[in-house]
Amino acid sequence: MGMLSGRQREILLLLSKHTEPLTAEWIAKELSVSDRTIRKELKTIQEDCENLGICISPMKGKGYRLHVLDANVFQQEIEPVQKASPQVGYDFSEQKGRVYFLLKQLLLQEGYVKLEQFEGEMYVSKSTIQKDLRFVREMLGKYKLSLVVKPHYGVYVAGSEYRKRLCFSNYRLLEEELSPQMRSSWQTDENFAEQIKKIIISKVNVHNIEISDIALGNLTNHIVIACRRMEKGFAMENLEHPIGEEHPFEKKVAGEIIAEVEALAGFSFPSAELDYIIIHLMGTKLLHENALTEYREFDETREIIVCMLARLKAELAWDFSDDKEFSHALALHIRPALNRLRYEMNIRNPLVNEIKLKYPSAFEGAIIASKCLEERLSIKIEEDEIGYIALHIGVALERMKRKARRRKRVILVCASGVGSAKLLSYRLQELFNRELEIVECINYYRLADYDLSSIDLVISTIPISERIIAPVQVVSNFLETEDIKGIKKQLISADKENKDSYLAESHVFIQKRLDSKEAVIEFLSEMLYEQGLVSKEYANLVLEREAIAATSFGNLVAIPHPTTPDTTETFWTICTLARPINWNENQMVQVVCLLNISKDAKGDLEDMYEQLISxxxxxxxxxxxxxxxxxxxxIRLFQYDKVRS
Incomplete structure (x- = not known):
């Protein structure tokens, strides 16, 4: 056998990364080819296993397992895939690494690039590159850039320099998602970037500006990109929407920063480049805390906040009108957000997926609130921006819950005297001050005649054999670790004892052969329509919500739901799929939980979300x-108490 092909190397690398057998079907999905092609490639590889230092064992019903017999020989064979282009440090065995590499290279090129060039650099097959370019095209589309393909010439990115820089800078903001090797490829400008960061910090301090570390890093990246692009001859055109005479503060700060950057870089910034930096300053919270009260009188921002508060109250029954801290936080966020949105600076939110999963109620509230921005600006608000609004709403919800939370009323039954009872009481107050209100310490003989109608929990240092209406937790006099766990469990069970069941057999569908999220949503909506539970337009409502922000949450799960409630009760509809499907941006899903929210639910959904997330x-x-x-x-697996036990 001759030299391994790019696809054969990809197959071997996939097998080497898994200790469990992989089926030809699974490998085919990863490499976007047919099962038959994979089996053919594996057969070819097996013919020369000895020279490759490996053994591939087919396991009936399970797939193929790789055994490395000579690590040195095998490493030499797959090294081109692992280290395909040492100067850039990308792992081309991972699709994310390949997509980002293609995106970066295409943005840096002025003309066409042939796919054969990428094949030679990445050591992967042409079909793999073509699949990856579909994701590159999607990423470019978010910035109104297009991927032009011309036979015999190759591919290139068409669009303005301004939009290319926005795309390129947001690509840099994804460093946290890349491997350390991939991140290291960006560090060629490290010293230059550090000097620019120092310039920005000095101006921030001079003008007494509050700026986050993330915003500081982003602004540094934008300026580094501007310098490097100018060096390579990529000039910024005049902006589509001129800045005019507004934003004098940002202009002043930008002018001072650029004056020092020019001295550092050794060349001058044209006026269009200066405007580019001003835009990024406008999209940052360059605001001193003392200016907050004055700033809140700014009509546009105030009107948007009033609109958001009204919508959250009307649609979710969340009344934040007296929460001044929430309004202040929104004011600080909205001003730069308006500038970002007007100039189409779609910033990346590295926390958005975690926010969607951990704080679903806040995220849904942010979608509702963001409608005020959409109506004001006549543009779609992306989920990254929605995620930032959700953070502020999440904090406000926590404050609201703390005010509304009632502490559990507890009596202590202690047979060993006042001293030990007091010691136990103090210890409980120290550990559970927010959760428990200790009403009284009593002796055991008084328990039979004690009015327990308003008592949530009895904590006793001795076993209680009598049947009483309040739950009992027996603890030691000195409150050991197991005692604390027992009390916590009692508090949880007290909160959960009235849990609703959100699942019925008629709403469960298993091992369905559906090949797209649209097909899944339309199928489930049709089933519910036939049961008389939803309107005929229900699928459109769900797909409309999906267009705002994808509802795939990782772990092969998606939780689609309509933009507006359409059912009389809140319940789940579960569908498992025979095969995983691509739900959004290569995020695979095999379990779908269609969330059907009651029209009367308003904002009282925290327990349901908590149950589902667990x-x-x-x-x-x-x-x-x-x-x-x-x-x-x-249904058994989705029962909350059984899953938690």
Whole structure:
């Protein structure tokens, strides 16, 4: 056998990364080819296993497993895939690394690039590159850039320099998602960037400006990109929307920063380049805290905040009108957000997926609030921006819950005297001050005649054999670790004892062969329509919400739901798929939970979300759900108490 092909190397690398057998079907999905092609390639590889230092064992019903017999020989064979282009440090065995590499290279080129060039640099097959370019095209489309393909010439990115820089800078903001090797490829400008950061910090201090570390890093990146692009002859055109005479403060700060950057870089910034830096300053919170009260009188911002508060109250029954801290935080966020949105600076939010998963109520509230921005600016608000609004709403919800939370009323039953009872009481107050209100310490003999109608929990240092209406937690006099766990469990069970069941057999569908998220949503909506539970337009409502922000949350789970409630009750509709499908940007999904919200639910959904999140975060449970052969098994797995136990 001659030299391994790019695809054969990809197959070997995939097998080497897994200790469990991989099926030809699974490998085919990863490499975007047919099962038959993979089996053919594996057969070819097996013919020369000895020279490759490996053995590939086919395992009936399980797939193929790789055994490395000579690590040195094998490493030499797959090294081109692992280290395909040492000067850039990308791992081309991972699709994310390949896509980012292609995006970067295409943005840096002025003319056409042939796919053969990428094949030679990345050591992967042409079909793999063509698949990756589909994701590159999607990423470019977000910045109104297009990928032009011309036979015999290759591909190139068409669009303005301004939009290319926005795309390029946001690409740099994804460093946290890349491997350390991939991040290191950006460090060639490290010293230059550090000097620019120092310039910005000095001006921030002079003008007494508050700026976050993330905003500081982003602004530094934008200026570094501007300098490097100018060096390579990529000039900035005049802006589509001129800045005019507004924003004098940002202009002043930008002018001072650029004056020092020019001295550092050794060349002058044209006026269009200066405007580019001003725009990025306008999209940053360059505002001193003392200016907050004055700033809140700014009509546009005030009107948007009033609109957001009204919508949250009308649609979710969340009344934040007296929460001045929330309004102040929104004011600080909205001003730069308006500038970002007007100049189409779609900043990346590295926390957005975690926000969607951990704080779903806040994220849904942010979608509702963001409608005020959409109506004001007549543009779509991306989920990254929505995520930042959700953070502020999440904090406000926590404050609201703390005010509304009632402490559990507790009596202590202690048979060993006043001293030990007081010691136990102080210890409980120290550990559970926010959760427990200790009403009284009593002796055991008084318990039979004690009015327990308003008592949530009895904590006793001795066993209680009598049946009483309040739950009992027996603890030691000195409150050991196990005692603390027992009390916490009692508090949780007290909150959960009235949990609703959100799942019925008629709303469970297993092992369905559907090949797209649209097909899944339309199928489930049709099933619910036939049961008389939703309107005929229900699928459109769900797809409309999906267009705002994808509802895939990782762990092979998606939780689609309509933009507006359409059912009389809140319930789940579960669908497991025979095969994973691409839900959004290569995020695979095999378990779909269609969330049907009652029209009367308003904002009282925290317990339901908590119950659902506890399930979808558990990988073992989701794997069991995927393999479930009956509706009853799925329902059992989705029962909150059983999953938690």
């Amino acid at each position: 399930i979808i975060e558990d990988k073992k449970v989701i794997q069991q759900v995927i393999k479930a052969k009956s509706k009853q098994e799925v």
